[in-house]
Amino acid sequence: MVYSIGVQNQNTRSLSSVSFGRKGTDKKSECENKDVLMYDEKKKHPISTSVKIQTDKLVKAFTKYPEKGLKGSKNANFYEFLTMGTVPYLAGSAMMIAVFNLASKFFDTPAAVNASKLGKKMGLGVLFYGIGKTLSKKLIETPVNLRYEIDVNLPYEKVIHELPEQGNTDNLVAKEYHKAYESVDFPRWDLFYNNKSFGPDRNSYYKKVGKRMGIDDEDLDHADQKVKPLIREKVIKTKLFSTLSSYFWAATGVGIAMQKPWENLVINPVKRIKNYQNYKQVAQAAKEEGIKIAKYDNFAKDFGKRFIQSSKEFLNNKSKSLKIAGRSLFGLAVGMTLLGNFSTLFDFNKSRGAKAHASSSLIDESKEKVVC
């Protein structure tokens, strides 16, 4: 076997066999594809499924995968490397918050107050960055899923049979949570074939998507061949615009966090409890005197109010230049999301599907094909 570049090592060969189904013959192989699409599970329990996957990945990102990586395990793989990406993300966020907050407690009062104001904004900035980046993707991914049944985050459980290491000859099995569409070059089309979650037929999923895309029934005899290029196109566009928009939403989040109303937010729970106790005493005294005083806002309410005030300050600042700047940033985020929805949900050139279909038969069918 000759590859265009490079060679795959032994591990890759065994893995590729696992990933891509049965070996040449119809005999049942030990390396049978055991990957399971988590469609039903996600549909029934979307939150718990997501929590289960994220927890598994997070725990392993901080424990098992670094251990394997540092030991130089021959079973370490790219999935583990990518999953470990959470470590710098979270550790970096924590350090960013620390850089702006940790030293201020050593400062004298006025400097500490000023540092704390900035520290709070920076801390919230980190938080809003993460929230903005994560949630905004849903604004494009969800409509695509609802409209076409293409869930770019649809997970599947992958079972890996690892190679024995350092004398351990047990049947090492590892579980990974991938996404069926995580690769646009190699989507896991195979997981959708004969999948009873979508219907009784081999092509039920592809027919369903095809119908959602407005393709006539008579054109769906070979639905998979017809629809796969179109799905790929949708997935690419969804990924493009959700990525582009997410960073503008993240920036918008930081922009909102940088506004004045956050400066006096009391985050420390001990201080909040003390403040509440003081408030109760004042409220009691006021009641006895027959004076009305404002209600005490709990953290959620206080936070919500400040968020609204900050958003207003961000979008409708008294300074004209800041107003333009805030609205421009917000406009970029909203615009990119709308463009993403527009681009993924509307197809003005339906013949492109046919073109894409044609592109898969570029090889001269009349000629014999042998991989040499």
Add this chain to the structure above:
Amino acid sequence: MTNVLNSIIANQSINKSGKQNNNAAFVYTSDGRIKPMKEKGRLLPSRIFGSPIEYAKDLKKDIVSIGKAANGKANDHELGRINDLAMKLGSFALASYLFVKNPLKLSKAMEFVGFGTFFASMSLWPKLAIQAPLRARTGVDIHQKYIDSQGRKKMLFQDPQYVLTDLYSREDLDRIGKKLNVSENIPDRDNFIKQRAQKTALQGNTLWMLTAGPATPLMSALICNRLEKPIGKAIEKHALISSERAMQNGGYQSLWEQIKQTISMKMFDRYLQKNADKTLDEKMISSIAARLGLRANSATVQSAIKEELSALKNNVRLDESFIRNALRGRIEDAVFNSLSSQQRVLLNDAIRNNSIEEVADVLSKTIGSSKREQMKLTKEITQILRKAKASLEVPKISYVKGQLKTLYSSINDFAAGKGVLDRYIDARVGDKAGTYIANQWGRVGDKLIKSLNLSGKELKAVSNGNIDIITEKLAALASNDAEYDKVIKQLMKLIGNYERTTDSNFVSNVKDKAKSVCSSAGKDLRTNGFVKLADRISSNVQKGTVENIININTAERISGAQSSFYRLLQSLDVFRRANNGSLERQIASALGEKGIAADSATLQRLVKACQDLVLNATTTDYVEKLKTAGFNLSEIEYKTIMKILFDSDADTTIAESLSRTLGADKVDDVMKGFNSYRKEFMSKIANWQNSMTPELSRRTVDGVTNAANAVERNNLAGKPIRSLIQDVAKQTYNSQKWLKIFGGAMLALTAITLIAGLAIGRKGKIEKQVEQESKVNG
């Protein structure tokens, strides 16, 4: 496998005519079969810093990739790169927003510096802390890049299960093998080296993942911290040079145009259009005045515009037709026609007097039957006539639009000229952070703090206002000839620079430009009929014009800073004299001349009073002469120490020190300014007869004719040296504390990473076993 093949087929680009092109992944053989093309992948040279041309090329590719992805055609590699680009775009957008949000130039610049250093740190940390040491020790570049047959740049060791180590050349393998100390005789040596390289890279990349999180913000924050001062200095220098250039003819015109266009006539026109139906009442007058006053950055202009706009109202005079029209429906024309001759005379007089009340009185008496009814009618007629008159007097905005536009045009021209001048003044003596004067003062404080040699604990105590340590340290500084001279030299250099930047040339530039800008605006406004406003901007008669205010403010800023610099010299000199005993001797001698033989305790108390005064005192400390700076002084004691502190003939130490450090030829110039400051201080603040109580501050007492006002006094007193030291100590302590925590964290992280790196690439049990077996097998 099928998928891999499908992908190769899908990506291949043989055109329909069957001809292959360069991007094809396979070719047809002569017998019509297909086979993969010869691989074109190759390793890229390893570099810590990429070239800008490469970055530009990659950026171009990424932009093309976005276009492809928007059409649904990109691949995983391209989408991955788009993610990186999007992160940078988002961060750039955020930096741009924060650039607008921050008021100071330095803060604005730091937003982009922060953006740059964050991404630079993200890229540099793994290179410097992991990649470079590992490459030096093991020969393996864990971030080795290669370019594949499709021209995509990728990391060689990104996926541990798919490493294209066959791209290594013979030389590469030999080099890595030698560095990894791989035995020459083991079987399948090349593969063994490849596996070791792969393992090394996996370990290195894992270490990268674990350390990048804390390292990136730390490194970025530390770089920003170190860059803040040089960038501040560069901005200051740029502001000085560019504002100087803008004062020249060509530069002036260009900046003038630029500022003028920041708010165009169109915008003001839109504002007028929006309010066209409103009347020019008090509210509108205030709104327009505020708008134009803000444009000219002058409260004086704002209040003068109010006066001018009030004058735009018509002064409607009463006449009979106006009265008849206004009262029609209430009093018929017949009443006017049937007035008796006496009533006619009275009405005509009332109209001539332009008095609504008199008109109402005549008419009510004509038609009212009873006294009560007459009173009621007078009130009613007065109200009707007033309302009618007011409706004619207060014009609609649309009616005076032309005049308002003319006014705006004149003010805009003036504002642009003043804007150029403001920038010139602000860059030098502006009352805000980041200006030359503020930075120079900061530099003086830094030098002083350094020369005091404060330990960490002392720094904290001083930052909390511990005056004893300041006194003690200043005394120590004054007792050390070399250190004292060094500080004086450094301070004189800074003071010299300041004086050169704010010398008479600067003052006359301000004066000339203020005159030309204000006179020109005055002439323009007078021509257009806005005389009052013109007089408030420039006048030969009136005081408090904008032109005067510009000159006075500039002079005050210069003198305030100068006094602070001189006070610093004065303070050091007093401590020096106290230290070498000359101050005590001078006080004893001065008191002796008055026939008082002071004991040692009194002398020490007075020396202490002198030190405390220069260190602490503000102008209010001189209000109650006998309790100056909290000391109980007699009149003679007060007069004596003031003479010694502020009488230039009484000391020579500062001149001696300056002579040693600057050279004898330069002493006279400095002493001239210094003595002039002290004399002025003596006459305006310290003089016994000069009462400091505000209500009496300007009275003439015993020949002191120019007692100062509060602003002059404050400028003259300058900043107390204690508050300078305390402020700078606070800043230094906070900065050092921060640096200690996060610099320490960075050092620790770097040390841990480097030590952990030493464990990477070592032979594991299996590798050792393989080598052992190869030795045994011989």
